[in-house]
Amino acid sequence: SAVISQKPSRDICQRGTSLTIQCQVDSQVTMMFWYRQQPGQSLTLIATANQGSEATYESGFVIDKFPISRPNLTFSTLTVSNMSPEDSSIYLCSVARAVPAYEQYFGPGTRLTVT
């Protein structure tokens, strides 16, 4: 497995502002992903964070709203821009290695409330 930390663990933000969430892994990983979990809902993939290049976004998510960086193999950030109350969710970072393939581990999540 992997030890994953996220900062902040929770935050309350005003609408119209932006928040950057950090994801740090204790060792190098092949893939990093960002998911959103709206209150009482399942997880939805926002994007795959690619090291050294632009993230790959899923349908319904755009770079202007959710810019992502991944400067190296152990760190990524997700920014939630120009927030509205609809952005209130848990944001989770997940990581996967090449071996064993397809095993993903999740960070503790960031609980965001937008007022």
Next chain:
Amino acid sequence: AQKVTQAQTEISVVEKEDVTLDCVYETRDTTYYLFWYKQPPSGELVFLIRRNSFDEQNEISGRYSWNFQKSTSSFNFTITASQVVDSAVYFCALSDPNTGTASKLTFGTGTRLQVTL
């Protein structure tokens, strides 16, 4: 498109009862992986198991067991002699192998399990 269905929204059992959580999936891929995750009230997602589409052997890990049946596209999860600490939301997920060595996951809507004394 891939889809995961967890028809049971909420299940309540009394401690020591056995409980089975259902998961039905849809995919056109012949190679895929299935997962179960546990999300306790703290919110963290805990990895429980991964199965690949070529291995239909049932698996047992302590009080947990999984029944993978390709013929019915199901991957059910049974907890034997449930305990209060098993109370959580359980998610079934399906991989998309088209992304290479590691994959993005499609999650079901989750089943909330409440175990009471």
